[in-house]
Amino acid sequence: xxxxxxxxxxxxxxxxxxxxxxxxxxxxxxxxxxxxxxxxxxxxxxxxxxxxxxxxxxxxxxxxxxxxxxxxxxxxxxxxxxxxxxxxxxxxxxxxxxxxxxxxxxxxxxxxxxxxxxxxxxxxxxxxxxxxxxxxxxxxxxxxxxxxxxxxxxxxxxxxxxxxxxxxxxxxxxxxxxxxxxxxxxxxxxxxxxxxxxxxxxxxxxxxxxxxxxxxxxxxxxxxxxxxxxxxxxxxxxxxxxxxxxxxxxxxxxxxxxxxxxxxxxxxxxxxxxxxxxxxxxxxxxxxxxxxxxxxxxxxxxxxxxxxxxxxxxxxxxxxxxxxxxxxxxxxxxxxxxxxxxxxxxxxxxxxxxxxxxxxxxxxxxxxxxxxxxxxxxxxxxxxxxxxxxxxxxxxxxxxxxxxxxxxxxxxxxxxxxxxxxxxxxxxxxxxxxxxxxxxxxxxxxxxxxxxxxxxxxxxxxxxxxxxxxxxxxxxxxxxxxxxxxxxxxxxxxxxxxxxxxxxxxxxxxxxxxxxxxxxxxxxxxxxxxxxxxxxxxxxxxxxxxxxxxxxxxxxxxxxxxxxxxxxxxxxxxxxxxxxxxxxxxxxxxxxxxxxxxxxxxxxxxxxxxxxxxxxxxxxxxxxxxxxxxxxxxxxxxxxxxxxxxxxxxxxxxxxxxxxxxxxxxxxxxxxxxxxxxxxxxxxxxxxxxxxxxxxxxxxxxxxxxxxxxxxxxxxxxxxxxxxxxxxxxxxxxxxxxxxxxxxxxxxxxxxxxxxxxxxxx
Numbered sequence: 096x097x098x099x100x101x102x103x104x105x106x107x108x109x110x111x112x113x114x115x116x117x118x119x120x121x122x123x124x125x126x127x128x129x130x131x132x133x134x135x136x137x138x139x140x141x142x143x144x145x146x147x148x149x150x151x152x153x154x155x156x157x158x159x160x161x162x163x164x165x166x167x168x169x170x171x172x173x174x175x176x177x178x179x180x181x182x183x184x185x186x187x188x189x190x191x192x193x194x195x196x197x198x199x200x201x202x203x204x205x206x207x208x209x210x211x212x213x214x215x216x217x218x219x220x221x222x223x224x225x226x227x228x229x230x231x232x233x234x235x236x237x238x239x240x241x242x243x244x245x246x247x248x249x250x251x252x253x254x255x256x257x258x259x260x261x262x263x264x265x266x267x268x269x270x271x272x273x274x275x276x277x278x279x280x281x282x283x284x285x286x287x288x289x290x291x292x293x294x295x296x297x298x299x300x301x302x303x304x305x306x307x308x309x310x311x312x313x314x315x316x317x318x319x320x321x322x323x324x325x326x327x328x329x330x331x332x333x334x335x336x337x338x339x340x341x342x343x344x345x346x347x348x349x350x351x352x353x354x355x356x357x358x359x360x361x362x363x364x365x366x367x368x369x370x371x372x373x374x375x376x377x378x379x380x381x382x383x384x385x386x387x388x389x390x391x392x393x394x395x396x397x398x399x400x401x402x403x404x405x406x407x408x409x410x411x412x413x414x415x416x417x418x419x420x421x422x423x424x425x426x427x428x429x430x431x432x433x434x435x436x437x438x439x440x441x442x443x444x445x446x447x448x449x450x451x452x453x454x455x456x457x458x459x460x461x462x463x464x465x466x467x468x469x470x471x472x473x474x475x476x477x478x479x480x481x482x483x484x485x486x487x488x489x490x491x492x493x494x495x496x497x498x499x500x501x502x503x504x505x506x507x508x509x510x511x512x513x514x515x516x517x518x519x520x521x522x523x524x525x526x527x528x529x530x531x532x533x534x535x536x537x538x539x540x541x542x543x544x545x546x547x548x549x550x551x552x553x554x555x556x557x558x559x560x561x562x563x564x565x566x567x568x569x570x571x572x573x574x575x576x577x578x579x580x581x582x583x584x585x586x587x588x589x590x591x592x593x594x595x596x597x598x599x600x601x602x603x604x605x606x607x608x609x610x611x612x613x614x615x616x617x618x619x620x621x622x623x624x625x626x627x628x629x630x631x632x633x634x635x636x637x638x639x640x641x642x643x644x645x646x647x648x649x650x651x652x653x654x655x656x657x658x659x660x661x662x663x664x665x666x667x668x669x670x671x672x673x674x675x676x677x678x679x680x681x682x683x684x685x686x687x688x689x690x691x692x693x694x695x696x697x698x699x700x701x702x703x704x705x706x707x708x709x710x711x712x713x714x715x716x717x718x719x720x721x722x723x724x725x726x727x728x729x730x731x732x733x734x735x736x737x738x739x740x741x742x743x744x745x746x747x748x749x750x751x752x753x754x755x756x757x758x759x760x761x762x763x764x765x766x767x768x769x770x771x772x773x774x775x776x777x778x779x780x781x782x783x784x785x786x787x788x789x790x791x792x793x794x795x796x797x798x799x800x801x802x803x804x805x806x807x808x809x810x811x812x813x814x815x816x817x818x819x820x821x822x823x824x825x826x827x828x829x830x831x832x833x834x835x836x837x838x839x840x841x842x843x844x845x846x847x848x849x850x851x852x853x854x855x856x857x
Contacts, residue, residue: 173343179385179664180233184412186383186664187225187234189357190339191254193247193278194240195271196262199291201239204260204326208237208339211332221246223359231340236357238686244274244787248724248775249398249686251278253357253385255344256285258335261309261323263292263302273789275316280792281724282347282773287335288313288320294327349726349772352653354389354660354690356382356667358397363679371673378403378674380688381411384667387690388660391436394443394696395671396727398685400678402696404443406670408434408661433661441691443673445698445766446638572601590714590752595807598826605810605833612808614840619742623803633764636800640699640767645797649769652693689727692769699767699798702760703774704739707791709756715778715790716752721761722777722787725768725795734761737804749806753791760796762804768795810837823856831855 122130179186192201205218209226218224218239225236238250251257257278261267267275290309296302310323324331360381380397391405410431589596599605611631615621642648661667669688703723707715715721717736722729736750736759750759761776776791812827824842828834834855843849 184664185234186385186666187236188256188339188344189236189238189254190256190258191238191240191247191250192258192260193251193274194242194260195267195275196260196265197242197268197271198265199260199262201241201260204258204289204291205237205239207326207332208336211329212336223357228336228340231337233340235336235339238357242270242274244270244277245729246686247274248277248281251283252281252350252727253355253687254284256287256339256342257283258287258289259313261288261290261313263290263296263305263309267312277775277789279316280773280775280789282349284345284347285342286317286320287324287338288317288322289324289326289332289335291326293325349770351386352770353656353692353727354387354393354663355385355727356380356389356669356688357385358382358685358688361684363676373673374676375673376676376679377406378671378678379668380671381668382666382688384661384663384665386663387656388658388662389434389667389669389690390656390660391434392440393656393693394441394691395669396689396691397671397674398687399683399729400674400685402443402691403671403673404440405436406672407432407436409668409670411666411668413666433665433667441693441696443696445696446635447640449638569601591754593811595751596809596811598811599829601829604830605828606836609808612806615746615805618746618748618805618807619744621744621746623744623746623805625803635698635764636700639764639800640694640697640798641800642699642798645799649797652769656690656692687727695767695769697767698764700762700800700802701765701767701798702762702796702802703734704758704793704796705734705736705753705761705774705776705791706758706793707753707755708789711755711790714752714754717750720779721790722779723761724775724777726772728766728768730765732761732763732765734763735804736761737802744803745801746803746805749804761793762802767798771795821853822850828855 180188192204194201200220202218202220205224209216209218212228212230214226214228216224216226218237221239221241223236223238225234227234238254240246240250259275288309290306293302293305296305306323306325310320313320313323324335326332358380362379362381364377364379378397389408391408393405394402395405396402410433599608611627613627615623703725715736718733720731720733723732736753737747738750739758739760740747747760753759772795774793774795775789776793777787778790779786780788810827812824814822815825816823828837834852838852841849841851
């Protein structure tokens with residue numbers, strides 16, 4: 096019998112369980128320390144320190160207290176935003192109905208919304224109507240707008256809700272997309288989307304796909320859109336009305352920083368007979384105050400009419416119910432005036448007053464003319480040739496008594512340059528713009544030659560003794576120049592391919608053509624003296640508003656508007672004085688009135704950012720007429736374009752063209768606007784259905800008179816002969832005097848070579 100095998104030993108399966116993995120969702124202590132990067136939170140204890148039970152209780156109490164404070168603040172903001180609509184005398188909720196398709200009707204959309212809550216009110220094709228929704232104890236004011244760009248923008252500026260109307264049968268055309276992009280770019284509050292004509296789609300099973308397609312389209316522009324309501328469905332229309340009556344308004348930031356109102360009525364007391372000496376009269380505008388409190392001391396901006404002063408603000412409540420006969424008697428002694436202007440009322444002056452300097456001294460003021468130049472100005476120093484010439488004597492000239500140093504700059508040997516535009520702050524640049532880049536020959540930096548040796552300026556001529564350069568005849572030279580320039584493209588394409596490069600005609604002296612230009616070693620670092628620019632300033636340049644600390648000043652005046660004034664939600668009649676009577680017969684009626692902040696009527700050197708749409712087919716040239724909408728204002732400007740960014744010397748390169756997809760700074764003289772306000776840039780297009788076309792967007796920036804816009808030019812030449820270290824260049828200068836004048840400027844090529852002018856070949 097074979098021996099039996101010993102039974103094998105087995106452990107219990109309970110001892111072979113895997114350990115439970117670490118599945119905590121909270122960060123570990125080491126992860127928190129790594130995340131802090133060594134920073135210490137002053138409101139808590141250091142990481143890793145042991146806390147006593149009392150400290151742990153206090154920490155828990157602080158967390159609860161902070162959560163309570165945040166909840167109270169949120170409730171306060173919600174109550175503040177909805178308080179203006181509460182009560183029987185609350186303000187109506189303004190809903191602008193914007194058509195995006197040609198076959199939709201905004202009036203029919205408003206009627207469908209009213210019918211869903213059993214309201215039968217008359218709705219105009221273009222205008223407004225106030226509806227009382229008893230079911231939700233709210234009032235809704237519908238603004239029905241035609242398919243017009245400016246009308247849609249004006250309506251959406253004052254609307255609490257924007258309702259876009261789409262068609263189930265037609266797609267949104269170019270004009271509808273223009274309205275949608277413009278409204279979204281200027282700042283928009285709560286939005287809803289509705290569809291008309293869905294019941295006409297056959298077969299009926301395709302209707303859900305149509306709604307899905309419309310939602311996919313609208314979410315491309317407005318991602319927050321949750322659904323598309325069908326106005327043919329009574330239940331969906333009622334749900335939309337409920338949303339209009341109960342949703343908390345999101346608001347628009349730049350609009351909520353000011354007081355504004357939708358104009359319900361415009362009256363001219365006295366008609367055409369009440370005319371002042373200056374041909375103006377008084378206008379009474381009625382509406383409900385929105386935003387911040389309305390103050391009589393601040394100027395008001397009425398549509399495209401302009402800015403005016405307020406004479407008084409009178410209460411104008413609506414008659415909600417019939418009163419008893421004794422209550423209907425009006426007491427003539429009762430004054431319903433809510434606010435009158437004080438001594439602190441803003442005036443209509445756009446510029447600072449002229450300062451007349453009185454001098455009792457009998458002698459005349461004198462000024463010293465600068466010495467005669469011998470060469471181009473380089474970093475505020477003149478370049479002199481090796482030939483010592485006699486220094487021209489200083490010339491004293493007589494000026495009228497009382498002339499200041501600034502006024503003396505306008506007397507240029509009996510010739511005034513007051514007609515020059517401030518936009519011509521030019522300079523002579525042989526370098527790139529002020530971006531953080533390494534030194535480049537285009538920056539005007541003196542580099543090294545091919546052999547690695549420093550370039551010397553006064554080296555003897557290295558031309559071979561037998562070489563002779565003969566000038567061609569004027570006719571042959573003109574033909575060669577014309578043939579050389581025939582291959583160039585259009586002006587816009589040249590600016591993109593050859594930025595800032597120019598070619599002078601043979602009959603033009605370069606030293607006279609470029610007299611106002613100077614050479615800089617670095618556009619962003621070299622000091623810029625503005626004294627030579629004074630004669631070319633416009634007459635009102637020194638009278639423009641200059642703000643030392645823009646951020647602090649803007650915060651001060653914005654906070655000033657928070658307190659005082661007529662409370663929002665009050666229906667008032669604003670008496671405005673000084674309105675031209677020509678607006679009485681105007682076909683266009685303003686929709687909104689905005690209260691300006693302090694000093695927003697004054698003119699300043701405005702700087703706006705501009706981003707040209709990549710869909711624009713051609714670049715925009717500087718000084719081109721543009722229509723810009725900045726908040727409540729809409730004005731025509733001819734801006735200068737310059738590179739954006741901050742430089743130590745505040746010098747920015749002038750941009751001759753703004754190409755599609757590029758951004759720049761647009762500078763012009765215009766009214767001041769506090770804060771960051773979205774901008775819309777339009778151009779006139781008479782051939783299109785809409786007279787305006789949106790070409791760019793931007794934001795308002797702090798104004799400044801100290802911003803220097805420098806026009807850079809690069810004189811180009813054609814290499815005729817190339818030796819080892821010497822190049823013969825032609826078509827750059829056409830006379831010996833110009834060569835000597837610009838002898839101090841460095842030359843460079845696009846391949847990195849650099850050098851100086853040695854001599855002129857005759």
